[in-house]
Structures are given as C-alpha cells and as structure tokens.
Amino acid sequence: MSEKDIRIGAYVCYCGGNISDVVDCEQVAETLRGLPNVVVVRTDLSMCSDAGQSLIEEDIKEKGVNRVVVGACAPSLHEVTFRKAVARAGLNPYLYHHVCLREQDSWVHQSNPDEATAKAGRLMLAGIAKARMLEQLDTIRLEAEQHALVIGGGIAGLRTAWDAAQRGIRVTLIEKSPFLGGHMAQLETIFPTGENARQALHELIEKVVSHFLVTVYTNAELTSARGYMGDFRVTITAQPRGVAEDFAHFDEAAAACPVEVPDDFNYGLTTRKAIYLRYPDAIPNTPAIDWKACTRCGECKKVNGTGIDLDGKPQTIDLTVGAVVVATGFQPYQPREGEFGYGQFPEVVTLPQMIRLMTMQEGNGKLTWNGHPVNNIALIHCVGSREIPGVHEPQEDGRVNDYCSRICCTATLQMTNELHERFPYINLFDLHEDIRTYSRGHEDIYTEASKNGVRFLRFHGDERPEVTAAPPDDTSPLLVRVKDYLTWGKELEVPADLVVLATGMMPNPVSDIVKLLKITEGNDRFLLEVHPKLQPVETAVPGVILAGTAQGPMNIQETCSAASAAAAKVGVLLGQGQVSLEPFVARVNHDLCDGSGQCVAVCAYEDAIALEPVLVDGKTVQKAVVSPANCVGCGVCVSVCPNHAIDVQGWTLEQYEAMVDAITADLPKLEVVE
Amino acid sequence: MNSRPDPNESENPMNTPDLKVDALVVGGGIAGMQSALDLADQGYRVALVEKEASIGGKMIMLSKVFPTLDCCSCITTPKMSAVAHHDNITLLTTCDVQALHTNGNGGYTAKVQQNPRYIDADACTGCRQCEYVCPIDLPASYDLDMGATRAIRVPFSTAVPQKAIIDIEHCLLCGKCEKACPTDAVDFSQQPFTFNIETNAVVLATGFQTTPTDAKREYGGGKLLNVIDALSMERLLAPTGPYGHILRPSDGKEPESIAYVQCAGSRDQSLGVPYCSRVCCMYAIKQAMLLSGALPMADITIYYMDIRTFGKGYEQFYQNAKAMGIEFVHGKVARIDEDSEHNPVIRVETIENGRIAERTHDLVVLSVGMLPGENLGPIFDVQPADDGFAAIPDPTLSPSATGHPGVFVTGTASGPMDIVDSIIMAGAAAAQAAAYLETMRSSVAAGPTAIPEVAHV
Numbered sequence A: 001m002s003e004k005d006i007r008i009g010a011y012v013c014y015c016g017g018n019i020s021d022v023v024d025c026e027q028v029a030e031t032l033r034g035l036p037n038v039v040v041v042r043t044d045l046s047m048c049s050d051a052g053q054s055l056i057e058e059d060i061k062e063k064g065v066n067r068v069v070v071g072a073c074a075p076s077l078h079e080v081t082f083r084k085a086v087a088r089a090g091l092n093p094y095l096y097h098h099v100c101l102r103e104q105d106s107w108v109h110q111s112n113p114d115e116a117t118a119k120a121g122r123l124m125l126a127g128i129a130k131a132r133m134l135e136q137l138d139t140i141r142l143e144a145e146q147h148a149l150v151i152g153g154g155i156a157g158l159r160t161a162w163d164a165a166q167r168g169i170r171v172t173l174i175e176k177s178p179f180l181g182g183h184m185a186q187l188e189t190i191f192p193t194g195e196n197a198r199q200a201l202h203e204l205i206e207k208v209v210s211h212f213l214v215t216v217y218t219n220a221e222l223t224s225a226r227g228y229m230g231d232f233r234v235t236i237t238a239q240p241r242g243v244a245e246d247f248a249h250f251d252e253a254a255a256a257c258p259v260e261v262p263d264d265f266n267y268g269l270t271t272r273k274a275i276y277l278r279y280p281d282a283i284p285n286t287p288a289i290d291w292k293a294c295t296r297c298g299e300c301k302k303v304n305g306t307g308i309d310l311d312g313k314p315q316t317i318d319l320t321v322g323a324v325v326v327a328t329g330f331q332p333y334q335p336r337e338g339e340f341g342y343g344q345f346p347e348v349v350t351l352p353q354m355i356r357l358m359t360m361q362e363g364n365g366k367l368t369w370n371g372h373p374v375n376n377i378a379l380i381h382c383v384g385s386r387e388i389p390g391v392h393e394p395q396e397d398g399r400v401n402d403y404c405s406r407i408c409c410t411a412t413l414q415m416t417n418e419l420h421e422r423f424p425y426i427n428l429f430d431l432h433e434d435i436r437t438y439s440r441g442h443e444d445i446y447t448e449a450s451k452n453g454v455r456f457l458r459f460h461g462d463e464r465p466e467v468t469a470a471p472p473d474d475t476s477p478l479l480v481r482v483k484d485y486l487t488w489g490k491e492l493e494v495p496a497d498l499v500v501l502a503t504g505m506m507p508n509p510v511s512d513i514v515k516l517l518k519i520t521e522g523n524d525r526f527l528l529e530v531h532p533k534l535q536p537v538e539t540a541v542p543g544v545i546l547a548g549t550a551q552g553p554m555n556i557q558e559t560c561s562a563a564s565a566a567a568a569k570v571g572v573l574l575g576q577g578q579v580s581l582e583p584f585v586a587r588v589n590h591d592l593c594d595g596s597g598q599c600v601a602v603c604a605y606e607d608a609i610a611l612e613p614v615l616v617d618g619k620t621v622q623k624a625v626v627s628p629a630n631c632v633g634c635g636v637c638v639s640v641c642p643n644h645a646i647d648v649q650g651w652t653l654e655q656y657e658a659m660v661d662a663i664t665a666d667l668p669k670l671e672v673v674e
Numbered sequence B: 001m002n003s004r005p006d007p008n009e010s011e012n013p014m015n016t017p018d019l020k021v022d023a024l025v026v027g028g029g030i031a032g033m034q035s036a037l038d039l040a041d042q043g044y045r046v047a048l049v050e051k052e053a054s055i056g057g058k059m060i061m062l063s064k065v066f067p068t069l070d071c072c073s074c075i076t077t078p079k080m081s082a083v084a085h086h087d088n089i090t091l092l093t094t095c096d097v098q099a100l101h102t103n104g105n106g107g108y109t110a111k112v113q114q115n116p117r118y119i120d121a122d123a124c125t126g127c128r129q130c131e132y133v134c135p136i137d138l139p140a141s142y143d144l145d146m147g148a149t150r151a152i153r154v155p156f157s158t159a160v161p162q163k164a165i166i167d168i169e170h171c172l173l174c175g176k177c178e179k180a181c182p183t184d185a186v187d188f189s190q191q192p193f194t195f196n197i198e199t200n201a202v203v204l205a206t207g208f209q210t211t212p213t214d215a216k217r218e219y220g221g222g223k224l225l226n227v228i229d230a231l232s233m234e235r236l237l238a239p240t241g242p243y244g245h246i247l248r249p250s251d252g253k254e255p256e257s258i259a260y261v262q263c264a265g266s267r268d269q270s271l272g273v274p275y276c277s278r279v280c281c282m283y284a285i286k287q288a289m290l291l292s293g294a295l296p297m298a299d300i301t302i303y304y305m306d307i308r309t310f311g312k313g314y315e316q317f318y319q320n321a322k323a324m325g326i327e328f329v330h331g332k333v334a335r336i337d338e339d340s341e342h343n344p345v346i347r348v349e350t351i352e353n354g355r356i357a358e359r360t361h362d363l364v365v366l367s368v369g370m371l372p373g374e375n376l377g378p379i380f381d382v383q384p385a386d387d388g389f390a391a392i393p394d395p396t397l398s399p400s401a402t403g404h405p406g407v408f409v410t411g412t413a414s415g416p417m418d419i420v421d422s423i424i425m426a427g428a429a430a431a432q433a434a435a436y437l438e439t440m441r442s443s444v445a446a447g448p449t450a451i452p453e454v455a456h457v
Ligand SMILES: Cc1cc2nc3c(=O)[nH]c(=O)nc-3n(C[C@H](O)[C@H](O)[C@H](O)COP(=O)(O)OP(=O)(O)OC[C@H]3O[C@@H](n4cnc5c(N)ncnc54)[C@H](O)[C@@H]3O)c2cc1C
Pocket: A151, A152, A153, A154, A155, A156, A157, A174, A175, A176, A177, A180, A181, A182, A183, A184, A187, A189, A190, A191, A192, A220, A221, A222, A327, A328, A329, A330, A331, A332, A351, A352, A355, A407, A411, A414, A508, A510, A513, A547, A548, A549, A550, A554, A555, A556, A557, A559
C-alpha cells in the first residue's frame, strides 16, 4: 500500500474520567486533526463500550479507515477488545495500535495535568507514526494437545481434574506426597455444612481416580517443562512408593521400624514410623516409605520378605500437555519460637493442631492436655495474618503477612462450638480484631458461639495479646494479657490451660514450579493471576492456570469454585483442539542473514531460533530460522544481529524509530497549554 | 418445573422460530455474561435471556470497582460487547422465562416471552433522535431517579444492545418520536410473544437486589433527605452519573462531612437478615477513597461492627484507606435524625469508649445489603433456602449445582458475593454445564481407553 492510501483513525478515550480527569482529551484530539494520513479523530467517554467500538467499525466501513490507533487504558486490558472490533469491520486485526494513556500518563501525572496532556499528545503521535508502518499479520494457529497436567492432589486439583475429565479432556494429576487429599484430609467437621471432611473428600477422590480419562501419579513432581500453550513438553519424576499394593503386613512392618518422626498429619502432635499410612483409610490405601526418614535398615522387610522394596529407582514420565493447572495449595502459618508463647509453653497449640487434638480426646468427658485438665481456653485470631509492616516481626524474606487468611475466623468459632458441645464446662475466650464470618451460613456459627457463652475480647492490630506464664499458685499455667476494646480498652488477664493460635494461610513453597513454568508470585507470595476480574485464574503465561489456595486463602467451597473455573479455562483453551498465538515473533530476512549464529547463541528459549540449511542460488547455506511457536518475541536476537536481518513482527526497528522520532520531535502546538 | 409440557402452553402465536441451544443462561449481569462467554468460548451454543432492555446488571451502574479501582465500564462494557458479538451467543433482551420443562432427553424446554420494545430492533440505530423530541420527562431509574430520562430512550449510554425502548405506561402516544426516527423503527403495534428454547443445560444468574433504603425505620432512609443508599452514591460517583458532582439532595450543596453506616440491612435480626452481605465493607471503603479524591477537603467516617475485608488484596485496601485519613468508628448506629438544616444526626454507641455519641454530618450513606433477587422456585423449581437465596444441595464440593441435573446457579443468585467471586463462580457454573453437556453426549460412547503407564492409584 502506498503512503497516500493509508487512512488512519485516531481515537482518544476518556476512560470514564480515568484519563479525562487529568488529560484534556479534546485538546489532544485537536493536535491530531489534520496530520498526514489521519482521516478521523474522535473522543469518547468509553471507547471500549459497544457504542465506542461501533464508532471504529463504522469509520472503517464508511470512511475507509485502514489503520486504527486508540489511546486508552493499558494494552493488557483492551488491546484485544479493539483488535476484535477492527476484525469485525473486515480489517486485519493487526492494523491496530494501542496507546496507553492511563497507566502511563493520567494515573501517574495526576498532579500535573498540563504536562500529562502534552505527553498524551506525544504518545498518540508516536502511535500514529507506528500505525503508518503497520502490516497485516496472521495469528499462529497450532494443534492443541487435549490433555491437561494438574499439579497438586488436594481438593483443588481433584475438582479441576474431575471437571476437565468430564468435559472430555485427558488429565494427568500429580501429587508430591504419597497420598491424595491435601489439607482437607486433616479436617474433621467442616464449616459451614457440618459434613465430615474425609467422607466428602473420598467420594470425589474415588470418582476422579476411576475416571477413564484421568491418570494419577503420587510421590510425583514436575521436573522439567518447556513449550507453549497447546504443546507443553513436561517431565514428571515419580519416587517409588517402596511398598507393593498387595502388601498385607503393614502393622507388623510399622512395629518393626525403628525410626520415629513427628507425624505431619497430626502437625507434629504425635509421631509415626518411616513406613506409614497417612491415616487408616488414606487413598491410595497402600503404605509408603518416607524416604527422608528411612535409614534403609531393612527391619520392616524382615517381617515379610516380599512387598517392600527399599532400592527402587525414581521413574520419569514424559508427557505432552496442552495446559498446566497449578493447584499446589497452602501451608498453615508456622508461628516463630516464642510467638504468643508457641514452642515455649506446651499449652500453646495452633488451630490445625487443635483440630487434630480434638480427635485424640476420647468421648465427651473431660478435656485434658499434657496430663492436665483443661478448664479455660483462649483462642487468638490473626496469628500470621493481618500483620502490620514496621510493627510485626518480618519473616526471613523481610515481609510480613499483611493479608487476611479469611478461613480462620469461621474455623475458630466452629472450634469453639465443637468444644462447647463436647466439653460444655470449659470457659472459652475468643480474642480477635474483627470477626469475619462473611459467607453463607458462617454468621450462624458466630451467633451460636455467642449463645454458647464464648467470651469475646477485641484487640487492636498493633496491640496484640501477650501469652505469659502464670504465677506458680494460679490454677491455670498461662495468662493471656490483652487490651480489650469491648470493655473500653481495659487491660485484662485471661487464665488459660490451653491457648489456640488461629494461624493463617501461606502458599506452599513452589519456587521450583514458579521457575519451571515462568509464572509469578504476588507481594503476598501467593501465585499471581493476570487480573482479578478479567483473567482471574490465568497466569501471565498462556496455558498455565491457577486453582485453589495456591492463589490465595480460600475455604473449600471457594476452592472448588476456583478449581471449576480453572477447568472452564482449560475447556476454552483446549476444548476445540486448536490454540492461536499472537504473531509477535522474530522474522529473519534471509537476504541479509549471513548465518553467523549470534542470534542462536543469545536466545534464551529452547528451539526458538536455529541455523538450518537453506538453498540459495543452488547452494546450501546456513541461515537462521525461527520456530514461531517457541519464540516469545523478546527481541534479544534483533539486538545482536550484525546485519539487521531480524525483526520482531508487529514491533520492527523501523516502527520503533518512527515512534521515537515522533516523541522527540518539536511539537509547537503542544508546548503552550492554557 | 413440570415434567411434561402442556401442549396448549407451548404454542407459538408469533410463529417465531424456536431456538435450539446447548445452554440457556438466565440473567445478563456480570455472572450470566461470564458464564455465557465461558461456554460460548468452548464452542457451545448459548442463549442469554435478560429481562431488562440491556444486559449489564447492577455492575454497569457502579462507579469504580474494588479492589483494583478500575472504572467499572472498563470491565463491564467490553464483556457486554463480547456477548453481543459472539457467534455462539444469541442475546435476547426484554425476555422472561415463563416456564421450564424437562424434555425427557436430559434437557429442558424453556417457554420465553419477549416483551415489546415498541421499536423495530433491527431498524433502530440507537441514534437517540427520538429521545430528543419526546415531551415526557421521567426520573431515570438507571440513575436511581436522580437524573431525568424520556419515555422513549436508549436505556443508558453504554447499553447493549444500543436500541431504544418505549416506556409505554408513561407514553402519550403523541407520535413525535415516530416522525423523528430516521429509520422508521417506532412501532406501537408490537405485542408480547412467546417462543420456546430447547436446551440441554440451564445456568441461572438472576442476581440480587439491595435492601430497600427505608427498610430500617430508625435510619430514616427515604424520609430524611440527606440519607441516601450506597447504590445512589455509586451513581453520584460514576462518570456517567446524573450530576457530574457529589451533591447532597436537600440543597445541592457539596457535602463536607460524609458518614457511612455499615450493616444497614445486614447482620440484623430485626430485619430478618441475619447474614453478612460480604460486599458492603469493601464498597464503603472504596467509595470513601473515591470521595476523598473528588472532595479532598471532606471528612469521611465509617461506622462499623466488624470490618470484613477478607478477599485477595482487600485487607491492604482497608489499611490504605486508614492511612488516607478515613475515620473508622467501631460502633452500632442506633438511629439517625436530622437538624433544622436537614443535616443528619447519627446516634451511635461507640464501643471503644462505651459512650453514646451524637454526631452531625452533611450526608449519610447507608451501606445497604444484598437481598435475594427473583425467587427461582415457581419457574425453575430451585427452592430458596432460609436466607432466600437459592438452596444448594452440596455447597462444599459443588457450589453451583442445583438438585436438577443440568441446572446450575451462579453469581449473587446463590448468595451475596462481589464481582471477583461472581466471575469465578460463573466460570465454575460454565465448567459444570460443559461437563454435563459432554457426559450427556458421550454417555453411550464412554469406556476405558487408556491404561496408564505407571499409576500408583
Ligand atoms: C485450620 C483450618 C481449618 C479449616 N477448616 C475448614 C472448614 O471447616 N471448611 C472449609 O471449607 N475450609 C476449611 N479450611 C480450608 C481448607 O483446608 C482449604 O480450603 C483446602 O484444603 C484447600 O485445598 P487446596 O487443594 O487448594 O490445597 P491443599 O489442601 O494444600 O492441597 C495441595 C496439594 O498439592 C500438593 N502439592 C504441593 N506442592 C506440590 C508440588 N510441587 N507438586 C505436586 N503436588 C504438590 C500438596 O501435597 C497437597 O496435597 C480450613 C483450613 C485450615 C488451615
């Protein structure tokens, strides 16, 4: 197309005030009118609305606009929206350029509207300069493997696997530990329904493992990953279980095992052997060897020669999958030594420990702990949650947990209700900042606790309670000191035979997965979604999806919703057997390429660019060839090519130069802003 | 829901072609739109039925939305547009589902009535010439009666579809619009007509309503001029709002002292609403922040029982608001009166010091709660639970499944929740509807096809 046939439509969006409250959009539009090739200039309250998009479509159809530039929010929000509008009007969607006037201008220059307006003008001019050089591009369409890898066998991973398999997508689910179920298996009666946790969990596990499209590997982790949406090549490494499925002498073998380690199922309240079942009806119901603990002494083998193999080797499984779902879950916050007396006084336990402790108490008679009768219990909320930077001690990484863990309030009150039911004589003290029983049925649990006579005390976040040893002649071993704002700031001392710390949620450590999949963590260390409303379960890496508490604190119901939403995304990506990728990838001009291979040397992505034999004038020579599916368009190769033979499509050097020229040009019209 | 269609009921007087789809989504708020998109993007054919003249639900009325403070239109309008343009979605506005029957094949037949716009929707271009000539001024319901609109109108500036509708109750039939319309789209002769939608799955996303402003008499809502509800404040704050400024109703003055009364309609046994509405803490904090931007000199106070900022990033949002100087007062507001200048006077027991205080503000905003929207019992046989929202048989593991196979409920129809949670739940309903569609399709063909290489299970 010759220069004079280029007809640009330029649109400046008010963004409902987000831009126009700072930038004088009308003035920006004014500076664009009459520029070479610019045939339409418009402003609108909301270009992304249907009406706004229709303006573009009409201008393309009726005014012959063949390049479109919109100045609006960040391209991550609505570049695709406008490309689709351009395509609907029959124009190639890549003849569109998006200028960011919000995040890069109005939001950051609020105190300086004149300069912001001038900047908006320059950014638009640069966009228009680029638009003159835009060319038609096609998305890269690839076959998609209708197979998803789900990482994590907690309720989140299980629910995603079930929905995806039912949808017709093959699923491989890997669980790092030898048993399925995650933390839900460690719960008993769950809020708000009062169901038994393991019963509900086991029903789902049974369905998942027997679904013909699902393969489950326990003791398995992701050890390598490459590729892209639709075609990830992953390697799974599965540790041997050490025990055969039909092994029938577990009790004897465990009795013979001389190794005793804290039982993490009971959060260290009890111990177990190196050969173990997580709990009697754990799934799979075959015992496993805890390889970290096992000394390979062979005592267990002596009870029955066959069925135990202490010399098994890890197996690796290579798979091609179209999408990866990360459902690696959470871990309860582990209080520091001495934090609220934890680790210092045996009478201080965490809420997860308390849930386990309750199962170890026989019947409904008297609650005892550490050999002592328990008459007073203090439960302290927000341990490891809602911490204040500068007030609370940071963790090793220098950060505090400044977020709300959202499950602890209801779980704590549910615990008081259970305590009251089983041990009605116990005095219960609930120490909180706010009570957050926000969800359906949760407020009833709070009401019940109030009716049960739980005594509520309320502290300020920067004045947390202190747990101290009681004077020797007191009946209870501990005193909890608190400044209580329900009694107008009085300093109170609560006697306690047991202190329960409502510990919050932290993400499971998954730095290896973060690295392998190139996804990101947020400031709260949980895995980060692209946008909470636009792409709530997607990561910045196409095809890598989040499910459950790996993304943030959630209860089981919320985890299941999030996991199903992840399955919906898997369905969207893979359901039709094809994926399309953006065409912004490197392109080599073989007339200029001399096959020096410098681009190949610097490329950080596997199989993205390589030297290959190419026939030139009857001779075979080495030239750089790009594999578009593996290229991410980072442009490093462009920068090292000695012959300027490489460009990133849609972002060529020429286009950049034109933009820079436009930004740095003298703009008399914009200098004086009255 | 009856199992057998009544032959007389299913007749189709207008002879409109009946529709056959994979999934029927009822309700075009954010939840319904997202479910429709998540199904359509998987290749399923979807009919989205909305009773109003535009999709968008309550969300399109909001100003900016927490926690990201995105302008609400920036999130909503593109989704509305995507629904309208999706090849797999048939959008049906001004439609009511009147009956739903099982069709005997695992699917359902919905009888739908389309109510007339009195506009030929194919001809209307949304140019609004009709609106300019219409002599009838009416309070704009979209602006909660604060602005004005006409008897013929495009519902609001970002409505989808951009088609006019006539409010026939208030229309004088003067015919001015008919003359003004450049495409002859006005048609006073339109009648309601019914048609059937054959579908395999149904997603109910009929939403919520807010507590009526006058529900709690002690708070004077509806009576005291300068006591408004939070949805009205959303409109005042919205760039598309009625005045373009924050003005208080009694005298049009810019308020210098604004108070929020939390739990005005939630956690209140006396109103029969014992539950927490989940969104009010966050929207009050959001509005307080936006007000500090719009009225930098104003004092803003939030009276609360508990601050429940439980979502991802929400606690940090709350702490930011405190750092901005917004005052949080822990106390239950007992009643609100007004002085001789219509300034609301709040009587509150402040819990921190146990005193009863009276504090005068220029404007009070009631943080009204979420009440159930449509009762889904009569037509869809999805019965309300005690709290009035749809009863969910297995809320822990299947939060969007109803007792009827293939019928799902999502968004605020299944309990109070914010936009983030509505969108997640919409995805969940879509996933389960898709799973249902596939199992229906392949229930015959299914069988084990693969023997895993190394399966520990
Ligand atoms: C004290 C307490 C009480 C609670 N009570 C309730 C209640 O009553 N009701 C309720 O609704 N919710 C309750 N919850 C919340 C509930 O436990 C969670 O919502 C739920 O367990 C989250 O499930 P998940 O699958 O996201 O994570 P998890 O249960 O943590 O599962 C994650 C799984 O992934 C595996 N994994 C981790 N890393 C890897 C890796 N790299 N590779 C492979 N696998 C990996 C883990 O081994 C684990 O099996 C409670 C939580 C706590 C702490």
